[in-house]
Amino acid sequence: MxxxxxxxxxxxxxxxxxxxxxxxxxxxxxxxxxxxxxxxxxxxxxxxxxxxxxxxxxxxxxxxxxxxxxxxxxxxxxxxxxxxxxxxxxxxxxxxxxxxxxxxxxxxxxxxxxxxxxxxxxxxxxxxxxxxxxxxxxxxxxxxxxxxxxxxxxxxxxxxxxxxxxxxxxxxxxxxxxxxxxxxxxxxxxxxxxxxxxxxxxxxxxxAAATSPERLWLSSGVRCVDHCVELMCNPESAEGRCEGLHGHAERGLRCMLGGLTEYKAAKTRARGAGEKQQQQQGTQEEKEEAGDKERQLLLEGVSECQYGSREALTGLLIWRVPMGPSHAIGHQLGAVANVMHGVRLLATPSPSPHSRALISFKTRPVSNLTLPPLQITSCVMLAPVLRWQAANLSNPHYKTAQAKTLAIFNETLGWREASAADAVERFVRSLGLPTTLRDVGVVSDEEVRRIADKTMTDVWGGGKRQMEFDDVMEVLNSVRG
Structure with missing residues (x-):
């Protein structure tokens, strides 16, 4: 219990x-x-x-x-x-x-x-x-x-x-x-x-375990990962007034990576166990005991994620260090393009230049969609923002923060990825979630420009704070798909 x-x-x-x-x-x-x-x-x-x-x-x-x-x-x-x-x-x-x-x-x-x-x-x-x-x-x-x-x-x-x-x-x-x-x-x-x-x-x-659709839980968990990473990468987080911020963000990131991985594994095992139970011998009591153990593992994964969700926002709420471009662009990606409203994601194999994982997506418009909307903007935007920052920003804090982010991913998940952006993209794909604008139904130049334009007045990272309009366009175009 x-x-x-x-x-x-x-x-x-x-x-x-x-x-x-x-x-x-x-x-x-x-x-x-x-x-x-x-x-x-x-x-x-x-x-x-x-x-x-x-x-x-x-x-x-x-x-x-x-x-x-x-x-x-x-x-x-x-x-x-x-x-x-x-x-x-x-x-x-x-x-x-x-x-x-x-x-x-x-x-x-x-x-x-x-x-x-x-x-x-x-x-x-x-x-x-x-x-x-x-x-x-x-x-x-x-x-x-x-x-x-x-x-x-x-x-x-x-x-x-x-x-x-x-x-x-x-x-x-x-x-x-x-x-x-x-x-x-x-x-x-x-x-x-x-x-x-x-x-x-x-x-x-x-x-949460009983009612949250699996994809909603996973994608909103990636949103928390985004909180942790962008707080760590914001140069303001290195100021003396922010002592303790990185401890919260790092704990939150470890909780989210571990909890989401356990949740996904438990859900996958549960589906497999359901099929096996129809074929295997054993008493009803033994089957129920096995089911109880799996359910407990699932609940532990959910609980760890819920703890992590609090840690993920602590830096913002206590020290008022703002989120960054992934959040700013993501807000307007969701609002302008109405991401996930009327779009169903269909998994199909597709190679990625940035990850060894092979899960990608195609989109199909669906009328009268009854699935709940998903918080998937972070799945698409965090990795390309990290890539742009690594390639374009001279402040040494970005290099240090991304190195720490990468270390947490590799230590927690047993990986050997070479960059924070690659680790984020691999993690998102491992959860079966989208990573490009095309994956979520954004294909027109007009939509992309509107997203970039509205990002400039978003409270979390537009204007001169971290990116200019052309920078946002560069990031968006890098994940057109």
Whole structure:
């Protein structure tokens, strides 16, 4: 059995009173929190796919909350937290006078709920998407104050519980992201000082293992790998004020590499075991015992990944060292090209010049796709960004950080790769995930230029911070596929 552990989300003053529970049982811990807070008008926002495929778990939560607490349920939030869904949640919060919002799902759900709770406290009940956009300071790429006088936005008026079912790790961040469907731009809401983060984060390995599609878990885990690597590679992380940052990022990277590898192996063994059980002799008790051992290994892999997801963002959230170009480009790749929305990935053998692995992908448009959107932008962008940095940047920190990144990959996975970029690409391919723009349906020159253009105003790495427009175009063109 995995031991439940309650911790403060981050070891900083602004997170005092904001906890996370690792190895949680969400059906126990959600009602306990609501009872402690005295919450009586609860809005539940849950993954539509989870409700459709694992409705018993959502029904169990609804039953545990009881009709005297549960005021409303919203099923479904679009990929990359569209403004329309954020506005819908905010209006429900306002109309119901909700005193607690519970998010059950991936990063799109937690981001939408964080942004919605903030906007519900700051905009009129009939607010429009134009009102949302008007709050954004395009120069800084963030909405944290009123544009007319610079007054900080009011904190949300309700509690927020996040029950993540992926590894995107957005629940740890006080900031939230949402996408303007009209412009295709992903915007960021909230402030660095905190207040936007959930009151409680519940990391339930059982729930994640049972409900998260394998590809979603793996791809969102690569997102955490991206967090760790870009924090380590940012020259700001070497400043004296950031003592301790690299320790968190390195632990997070080791956890993610080990946990994702064990998760993938356990899933693969489980599929093979299912086929063998139909052929092998043995008592039902022996078969169940073997199944229990495999399930425990799977849960241990999931739990290790969940620990790693927190470590992956600690450098950003405590020391405020920003992510880099992979995140900036990835935000706009997801928003402009709507990556994974209406695209199904089909594995086919294809050699790669950068990796010994042979898994690649073709894409096929699919109408009315019901699979959950996947956080796969990091799978495509991290390796080429590392290659560009190694070839073009003179700051010695990049060389040192990439060498450390490479060492962690090789030590953890028993590899002998020659560069950090090659190690990242090999790892992504080993998980069966895409590595080129063509793999995810981005083929037109116009789309590529739009992605590069919008990257320039992204809060995580555009403009003069690390790359110019032509640099971003070079990186994108290097992975056209």
């Amino acid at each position: 995995l031991e439940k552990k309650r911790v403060q989300q981050l070891d900083i003053p602004s997170r005092e009173g904001y906890d996370a529970i690792f190895n949680s049982n969400f059906l126990e811990d959600v009602p306990a929190a609501l009872a402690q807070w005295g919450s009586s008008r609860v809005l539940l926002v849950s993954s539509k796919t989870l409700a459709a495929q694992h409705g018993d778990r959502i029904a169990a939560l609804q039953s545990a909350l009881g009709s005297h607490r549960l005021a409303n349920t919203k099923l479904g939030v679009g990929s990359h937290s569209p403004y329309a869904d954020v506005r819908d949640i905010a209006r429900r919060v306002q109309r119901l006078r909700a005193d607690c919002v519970i998010s059950v799902g991936g990063c799109s759900y937690s981001d939408a709920c964080k942004a919605a709770c903030l906007l519900a406290a700051n905009l009129a009940p009939d607010f429009t998407e134009e009102d949302m956009e008007a709050l954004v300071d395009e120069r800084r790429g963030i909405a944290d104050a009123r544009p007319e006088d610079g007054t900080p936005l009011r904190p949300r008026a309700c509690r927020l519980v996040a029950v993540p079912t992926s590894l995107s790790a957005g629940e740890w961040n006080a900031l939230s992201s949402a996408t303007n469907a009209r412009t295709g731009k992903k915007q960021h809401f909230g402030g660095w000082e905190g207040g936007g983060q959930p009151d409680l984060i519940l990391l339930d390995p059982e729930l």
